[in-house]
Structures are given as C-alpha cells and as structure tokens.
Amino acid sequence: MEALTINQAASTTGWSPRMLRYVEQAGLVAPARSSSGYRLYGAAQLQRLRTLKELLGQFDIGLSDVAFAARMADEPELRGAVRRWLESQASRPEDVEAADWLRFEQDKHQRLLAAVA
Amino acid sequence: MEALTINQAASTTGWSPRMLRYVEQAGLVAPARSSSGYRLYGAAQLQRLRTLKELLGQFDIGLSDVAFAARMADEPELRGAVRRWLESQASRPEDVEAADWLRFEQDKHQRLLAAVA
C-alpha cells in the first residue's frame, strides 16, 4: 500500500477531491501517478496537505498567496525584484529591518554544515 | 513644491487617480496628507509607483501578490510558517535549495530568544 487514491486522501486530509486536484493544478502538492493515471498520495504529500490547510486557516491567506511564495522561491529574478521594491525606502523604519527577510542565500554553507551536524 | 497632488502624480506615474487610491488602500504606497486631507506624493513615492508598475508588468503579478510579500516582510510568524511549509520535503531537489530564499535572520532571532532566556 503506502499510497492513497484521491478519495482516500481527501478523507484523511479534510480537503475535497475537487480541491486536491485544484491544489495540484496550483502547483502546490503534486501526487505521483499510477501507470493508468490515478493520483497516488504518499505520506509526505498527505502531511503537506494537512499543514497547508493549517497554514491557510491560521493566517487567513489563500492558495494563490502560497503559490506566489512558491514562485518567488524558484524564480530568483522575481524574488530579487520584489525584495528590491520592498526595500526601496520603506516608510516605517521597522520595515527596513523586516525587508531583510528576502535576503538571499549567502549562508548556504552554514545551512549545509548545520544539516550535517 | 516637492509634493504632487493625486492627479499630478497620476500623470507622471501612469497610474489613474482611482488606482493610486487603491494602491494606497492595499498598503503599498501611502502618500503624506495635507492638513485638509489631500494626498501629497513626494519623489520617493513617485519612484516607488513607477517601479511598482514595472514590477507588476514584468512578471505578470498582481498588487495582491506584492501586498502579500509585504505582509510576509513584517509578519515573522507568517514568514516562518510559509518558509517551513515550502521547505517541507520539496519534491524537486532544486527546491530544497531555492526555498533557501526565506533563509533569513534566524541567527538574530535565536540570539534574541537566547538573550531573553
């Protein structure tokens, strides 16, 4: 076993089958496929679906928001442009600090070392 | 001089007056106000408006997307939750690297927490 079909996944995650397809189309959680095209949700995907639901509810954000964050995550140009715009003379002084978030991955080495340790 | 009214700002930025109010309501570019409530756009705001327009067109994103990025910029909890979700077993290996983007001030953060403890 080890993989659930869409209706089973829906039952255990709280999403509707319809929404699972939508979430996939949004590029957020893509299950494997059986040889005949059936969606097969593994433990990782199920967990991701549950935490996604929690994330959306907890901060009252939408799938499209998370999708945008994901897009920034793998489009450096977009990420950079947005970061630069946000940094550009943020009115409130705290913002100057906060906009620090999108600061790029200069500490990749540290992250790798930490992961090993 | 040094500050334009909404119609003048509209002329020099390409936005409509209506949209300038909307952009303000979205929390993205907030002009100063005269004593009687008139919006007063300074050079900084005008620049920000121009680059914002460029940003939206160049990547085909919406005001709401930038607003969401701004929200992440000053809500550490949200930022952290989103980052954690994106990091959580990203399927493609590149993503593990890319999700590194939100790799921010965790040192600063931890130091603060440590200082409190």
Added chain:
DNA sequence: CAAACCTTGACACGATCGTGGTAGGGTTTG
C-alpha cells in the same frame, strides 16, 4: 461483468481583485 472507483473537461456561483465611474461635499485658486 457490474459496481465502485478514477480521469479530464465543463458549467456555475459567490467572493475578491482590478478598474472605471458617479454623487455629495470640502478646499484652493484665479
């Protein structure tokens, strides 16, 4: 093989986004 699944594609519908307008009422300025 028939019931119970799965797939994609479409129609639908309320909610929000992006945009324009208009109305009613203050402010600035020639």
Added chain:
DNA sequence: CAAACCCTACCACGATCGTGTCAAGGTTTG
C-alpha cells in the same frame, strides 16, 4: 465667488479564485 481640484463612499463590471457538481469515458475489483 466660481472653476477646478480633492475627499470618501458607493455602484458596476469583467477577470480570477475557491468550490461544487455533472458528464463522458477509462480502470479496478468483488
């Protein structure tokens, strides 16, 4: 003071988001 400008508060309208449902057809399984 009258024209020209600004304000807020609405109404409208197409586009997209989030969601359900249904149709037509393939797959799995008792």
